[in-house]
Amino acid sequence: MMALRGFVSPLWAGQNDASLCLPQGHLALAVGHIKGFLPLLHTPAWALHCDLHGNLATQQHLTSEATLLPHAVKVLDLGPQVHPHLTPPTGWTEVTRHTRQVTLPIDGDLPLPKTRDKQARRFAREGGQVAVELGDEGEAWRNVEVLHAESRDRKGLASHQERLATLLGRLAAEPWTFAVTASNIQGEVVASGGFVMLACGTCVYAFGGQVRSKDSGRASVAMLCQAMRHAQHMGATTFDFGGSQDTGVDKFYSEFGGVAVAMRRWVKAPAWFKWVFFGTWKAWTTPSRVLDA
Numbered sequence: 001m002m003a004l005r006g007f008v009s010p011l012w013a014g015q016n017d018a019s020l021c022l023p024q025g026h027l028a029l030a031v032g033h034i035k036g037f038l039p040l041l042h043t044p045a046w047a048l049h050c051d052l053h054g055n056l057a058t059q060q061h062l063t064s065e066a067t068l069l070p071h072a073v074k075v076l077d078l079g080p081q082v083h084p085h086l087t088p089p090t091g092w093t094e095v096t097r098h099t100r101q102v103t104l105p106i107d108g109d110l111p112l113p114k115t116r117d118k119q120a121r122r123f124a125r126e127g128g129q130v131a132v133e134l135g136d137e138g139e140a141w142r143n144v145e146v147l148h149a150e151s152r153d154r155k156g157l158a159s160h161q162e163r164l165a166t167l168l169g170r171l172a173a174e175p176w177t178f179a180v181t182a183s184n185i186q187g188e189v190v191a192s193g194g195f196v197m198l199a200c201g202t203c204v205y206a207f208g209g210q211v212r213s214k215d216s217g218r219a220s221v222a223m224l225c226q227a228m229r230h231a232q233h234m235g236a237t238t239f240d241f242g243g244s245q246d247t248g249v250d251k252f253y254s255e256f257g258g259v260a261v262a263m264r265r266w267v268k269a270p271a272w273f274k275w276v277f278f279g280t281w282k283a284w285t286t287p288s289r290v291l292d293a
Contacts, residue, residue, distance in 0.1 A: 027277060144168060201237040
């Protein structure tokens with residue numbers, strides 16, 4: 001059986017993270033437990049875009065190896081680059097989620113929707129400041145960590161802040177990452193984002209958060225507009241908002257011109273799992289309403 005080893009960039013990998021790798025592609029994995037006892041194999045936290053790569057034969061090989069691993073429950077997020085002819089094994093549930101993406105021009109001005117451009121300009125007129133930070137010398141990545149956790153806590157979602165802090169510490173100084181912060185006229189950071197450049201030419205909005213305030217909406221718009229411009233400057237041809245099942249957040253991304261792009265998930269669990277852990281099963285297997293519309 002193929003050995004588990006580190007991600008294509010091992011900086012993504014935590015203590016329990018690994019991946020199946022071939023020269024032509026990789027599939028990110030993590031090992032954990034449900035309720036402390038039920039073995040779980042899943043796509044690592046914050047790594048939806050450390051996903052399945054390679055041609056159809058490579059993807060079939062990688063997913064076949066993953067399905068044979070001896071874990072009672074498996075949740076594999078295959079990402080936007082999965083081959084359309086790749087099919088799950090018998091007995092697995094396939095769910096289609098989505099992310100949103102904007103195509104960036106190779107050069108020239110970034111064609112932002114008028115509403116978003118107007119909001120970003122108003123934020124600047126009212127004394128707001130947006131800053132791009134490369135490397136880990138400043139406070140930007142610390143703000144990303146704090147606001148990301150704060151936003152998730154506010155929504156009742158697990159923030160995994162200890163793991164998040166460790167991960168961001170590894171990513172911050174890499175040449176293929178950057179952070180953006182938006183501060184109000186008082187100099188307080190009210191929105192922040194961490195961005196990752198992928199080898200395929202996509203820039204992913206991987207981490208982000210905001211302080212709930214009268215400034216935060218326009219600050220988030222200004223922060224993302226600047227991030228898109230910087231991604232274009234770094235050579236990205238696609239800007240990926242990372243996807244969200246939250247209707248309001250998804251609408252926010254769509255108003256930047258983000259087009260829905262399918263991302264597939266495969267789930268395997270014992271027959272009794274969906275009855276004993278009904279809420280978990282429902283959360284895992286609820287499809288994208290956007291793509292069904």
